[in-house]
Structure formats: structure tokens, C-alpha cells
Amino acid sequence: MNQKYQIHPVLKVIFTFSLVILLSFSHNFAFVMTILVYTLFSLSLMKGNQILAILKISLWVSLFTFIILLPSNKYSSVMITVKVFTTVTTINMLPHSTKWSSITGAFKFFNIPDIFILVLDIAIKYIVMLGNHALQLIWALKLRSIGKNRDKYQSLSGIAGNLFIKSVEMSKEMYSAMECRGFNGKYITLEKKRLSMVDLLYMLIHIGIVILFFYIGKIVE
Amino acid sequence: MHIPDNYLSPSTCAVMSAAMVPVWVVSVKKVKKGITKTNIPILGIGAAFSFLLMMLNIPLPGGTTGHAVGGTLLAILSGPYAACISVSIALLIQALLFGDGGILAFGANCFNMAFILPFLGYFIYKFIKDRIPTEKGELFGILIGSYVGLNMAALSTAIIFGIQPILFKNPEGIPLYSPYPLSVSIPAMTIPHLLVAGVVEALFTAAIFSFIKKVSPGMIYQGREQKTKAVYALIVLLICLTPLGLLATGTAWGEWGVDEIKDVISGGNQPLGFTPQGMENGFTFNSILPDYTLSGLPDIAAYILSAVAGTSIFLILFKVIAAFKKETFDKNSKLPSE
Known part of the structure; x- marks a missing residue:
């Protein structure tokens, strides 16, 4: 994601983790594919060298998963490979698109x-x-x-x-x-970012994903 | 115009793929030489365009469907060699992920849509534009070039289909692969394309070309303002429009499934009545999103999902290729079209 359209790190951390959790609970192939396409879409907005660095890891991991799962039935081998690819890509996109200090700042927001x-x-x-x-x-x-x-x-x-x-x-x-230098063990977030239109859009998309999960996916079959 | 697997004999597929190899090699060499790092993602946008246009099926007379390809448009925007690569990659993604067009028939499909179409369309456009160097001449060239390009691609597809029953029969004389001879396949393919699909391709090409010329002339002329944002907006619009392709319900001529072909009525009033042997025990490949559908999702949602997936994959692919290419500081290097 461009520097210009920087999404609020707190939102990013919340929704990245919620996405991973929903993905791992889902038994619905349509839901998993939707998330895969969404991930690919957000990946396509990043810079070439970042995409390369992210894909290098996720493709190797998925290839490994696929080979290990080959003896199992076709459904689970495809399903789990897609899940692994999507999860690894999503998680990897977080540090590539957000500064580490912003991520720890987001942790502070959750009262960690x-x-x-x-x-x-x-x-x-x-x-x-x-x-x-x-x-x-x-x-x-x-x-x-x-x-x-x-x-x-x-x-x-x-x-x-x-x-x-x-x-x-x-x-x-x-x-x-x-x-x-004056550190007393307490972390204070200095910059307080306000929510922008892009943040709202991002929130809407992810709330949509959560609704989609309950609409087409079942946690326990 | 996407030939599925098992409609062509394996030997035809091999010949067509062999014919495409030199074209690909020359195209890659030409594009590599002439393109700058920043221009590579434009090839991805081109592939995405072509992919989306091919998803927009149009109902054609005779109960079949057809679609535009946009090959001439890409050839005009980034040169025929770059267009060849873009359309080839669009076809590859379609074959691998969406089961549109066969894996074995990939070479034949590329020959029709990634070689004949953009090169012929581009040279007709260039020929007319050089003779009539006005704004109107250019538009005329675009319309004629894209119209002729698409129709020649359809004709070539028809010929490839039509020679199958002549060359490959079992001892009883029943065709092994595509069952229709030239006398049936040529009118069945070309008439709908001449009447409707060619016109749609020409209109699309002219409309998109004028739009890009207006908002982002840098994509056409070197050194002019280049606004990719507007072009991305156009892609989003096309993605939203793709479900219109679902309105066309028929199966395109020559793209029937193995279960369908027995009852197809073409070239006479009799249904075919048999399933060619080569198709029944042929090669099958299960794609992830067969025919742009996904079980558990409504067709429209699956169609949009497929469109977004395709577009994202092209952008990612070409951005990664651009990341591999070293930065060239030669600002004057041009695309091979100039």
C-alpha cells in the first residue's frame, strides 16, 4: 500500500489477526477463495520488490504444504494449501506495509x-x-x-x-x-492518527468479510 | 474462440505450440530491448484489460456466445510484441485457473488470439494511419484493424476446428475430435463474429483508445502526461460490468462440454448424435474456478471474484517482473511500436 494511503496501524493489526482466525475456522471453500482473492488484490497494490519478498516466502511454504498433503484427498490438499498461502501472505503483508514502531504502537492501544x-x-x-x-x-x-x-x-x-x-x-x-534518555519503562504513543476515509473503507471491507464468514461459512459442521 | 481440450488432436496442439515458440521468443526479445522498468506494469494492465474483455460474453445469433479480445487495442497501446505477451499470459491464466480454453490447446489459442489478432490488427491500423494521417484516419484505422483482426482470428479458429474431421477419423469414418468439417465450422464461427463480436471489438477498441488518449496520453505518446489512476478506474468499471457476460446463456460455438456435444445442432437440423471418441477418453484438467464459477457462491459474485482475481494476478505478475529488471536510466528508450 502506498505511503499516501497508509491505513491506521491499529485497524490493520486487528483485522489482519481477525482475518487469520476466520480463515483457520472456515470450512467453506468459497469463503477461503474469497479471502484469497482479497489478499491477492491487496498484494497487487504493493510495490514490486515488496510483492517479491512476500511471495517468495508464501510460495515456498505453500509448495511445501502441498507436497506434504499430496497423499491426502484432493479437497483438503487444495483447501489447506490455499489457507496456508493466504495466511502467510496476509501476515507477511503487515510488516511490509507498516513500520514496526507503528505495530508496537497498535499493541499499546490494546492495553498489552x-x-x-x-x-x-x-x-x-x-x-x-x-x-x-x-x-x-x-x-x-x-x-x-x-x-x-x-x-x-x-x-x-x-x-x-x-x-x-x-x-x-x-x-x-x-x-x-x-x-x-529518559525512558522509565512506560510506552506512550505520541502521534494520534485520526481515521480517514480509507480507514473507513478498510473497516467496511473487513466487517463485510466477517458477515460473509457467518453467512456462508460454518464454524462447526 | 477459446478452443477447449480434446477438440483438437494432440498432434495439432503440438504443431500450433511449435508455431508459437518463435513468436514468443521474438516478442520477448523485442519487448525486453525496448521497454523501461516503469512501463512493464502497463503490460500487466493490458493483460488485465484483455482478460476482462474476454469475460464479457455477448449473445450471438444462433444461440452461441462470443467476446471481444482487445488484442488490437493492446497492440496499438504498447506494440504488437507486447500485446502478444499480454494476451498469451491472459490466456494462460484463463486456462489454468478458470478452465477457459484448454491446456493442450493453449498453443492453438495463442496462435489465434495472441498472434494473428494483434499483429494483423496492428498492421492494418498502421497501414491506414500512415495513408490518412488525420484524427479521423486514425479512428478509421482502429475500427477496421480491430474488426478485421478479430474476424481473421475467428476464421483461423474455424479452420483449425474444420480440418480435424478431415485428418483424424476412426476406421468407420467417424471423427475422433472436433466433428464438424470446414463447411460447417467456417460459417458457424465467422458469421456471428462478422455480425456482432467484430463490431463489439471495434467499438470497444475505439472507445477505450479514445478514453486513454484523453485522460492519460502518456501511455500512447512518449513524454506526455501519464495518469494510471484513470486507467485503473476503467478496469474497476470493467470488473463491475463483467456479470453482464452472464446474460449470454448459450455455450460458445466449439466450446461445448463432453456431455453437451451429443445434442448440439449445427450445420443442418439434426443433432450430432454421438460423442467423438477422442473427447470421451481425453485429457481432463480440473481448474480451481471452472468457467468462472465457485460452488457455494452465486454466479454473479463468483464472476466478479474471478475478474478481481485475474486482474490482481496480472498486476502482481508484471510488478514482480519489473522488480527483477534493473533500472534503466535511458529515458528515451521506446516501446517497439515506435
């Missing part, structure tokens, strides 16, 4: 405790950083080793231990840095 948001916020950033750090350690080890190393597991535990110590140090440093 600050400590969860803090952990989530830091975890996401640190997964990348620690991954890079681990890679650097492996390279350093490789450059320094001569000949064949039979005890690879020993060095592996060394890397893991080193990484853990490093992460503890880093987290302490970062928390102190955050305190120095």
Missing part, C-alpha cells in the same frame, strides 16, 4: 502490558544484531584455525556462551542508555 512491548521491541532488533555477532565470531574462529578441527562442537558451545555474555552486556548497556 508495557513489559511485553519492550521485550518484543528489543527482541526483534536484537535477533538481527546477535545473528550478525555470531556470524562474526564464526568468521574470526575460521580465520584463526589451522588444519582440521575434529572438536567442532566445543567451539560451537564457546560461540554460544560468548554470544550469551555479549547479549547480557549489551542489554544492560542499552537499558542504561535508554534510562539516560
